[in-house]
Amino acid sequence: MSLKLIIGTKHISSWSLRPWLALKHIGVAFEEILIPLNKPQTRQKILQYSSAGRVPVLIDDSLVIWDSLAICEYLAEKFPSAQLWPENVAMRARARAVSAEMHSGFAHVRQQLSMNLKKKVPLPELNADTQSELNRLQAIWRECLALSGGPFLFGSFTIADAMFAPVVTRFLTYSVPYAPELELYIQAMAHLPAMRQWTSAALIEEN
Ligand SMILES: N[C@@H](CCC(=O)N[C@@H](CS)C(=O)NCC(=O)O)C(=O)O
Structure with missing residues (x-):
């Protein structure tokens, strides 16, 4: 292979x-x-x-x-x-729905808060669409975490977490305020060994 x-x-x-x-x-x-x-x-x-x-x-x-x-x-x-998707069929359907929502949406967050792991940027003045997408992202995470108990969206790491990983970095790069109950999730994602490995390599890139 x-x-x-x-x-x-x-x-x-x-x-x-x-x-x-x-x-x-x-x-x-x-x-x-x-x-x-x-x-x-x-x-x-x-x-x-x-x-x-x-x-x-x-x-x-x-x-x-x-x-x-x-x-x-x-x-x-x-x-x-x-087990990249949750084992339970209802949870798997939900994981697919939130992954698809991430994949096809959040254009304003992508545009106004583009991913850049080498930067720490003060939060710009957010336009209303970006703010509403940030609210939606947090609502998705809160719902999934409340159902699964965390630490990842569906308990253990799944494709849904992989899909949201880049927006988690944007919350940190731009110091986007988030609900306190998301702290454990955001930290779990930031400290995932693979995430740290990717970030270490990103930080020494030339441009
Ligand atoms: N829907 C695609 C989007 C991929 C995409 O837009 N990739 C960007 C980089 S992150 C790209 O290849 N851009 C081509 C370029 O910069 O020339 C996916 O999920 O893989």
Whole structure:
């Protein structure tokens, strides 16, 4: 088996972080190929692996999978013992719903509070849409944690946590105020060994 994950610059590539965390959670060996983003050659380099022209891309022998959530779904099927989705069918449906909501939404948070693991930025004046998305994110987390008891959204680490990992970093980068009952979750995510490993590498990137 030869798994390769093509990712972008670690301090800014929020989409790449998700399947990388899933692979680390599984504990399977994989080759990591990092393509620096925002360079003249970026697009050409990504196109060598995927005609979609975006990272992340997972390559499993001759199979090419683009899109972070599709990669996570594939990994959940390929490595069932890693329990990347909750075991309970109702919880699994909820985990898929919140993952899909994250994947397809929160455009204002993405735009106004872009991920940058190398920065600590004072909170800018938030526009109403960004504030309402931040409120929604916290409501999702509170509901999931109340049902599961934590420390992760569905008890143990799942794809849902991988999907939200980049927005957790934004809360920290921009010192976004959050409800006190989310402190344990945000700290659990920040101190996840794989998250620390990604962040350490991100901090020494050149640009
Ligand atoms: N829906 C895609 C979005 C991926 C995406 O937008 N990736 C950005 C980097 S984080 C990218 O590849 N940009 C291409 C570029 O900068 O040329 C996914 O979930 O994988």
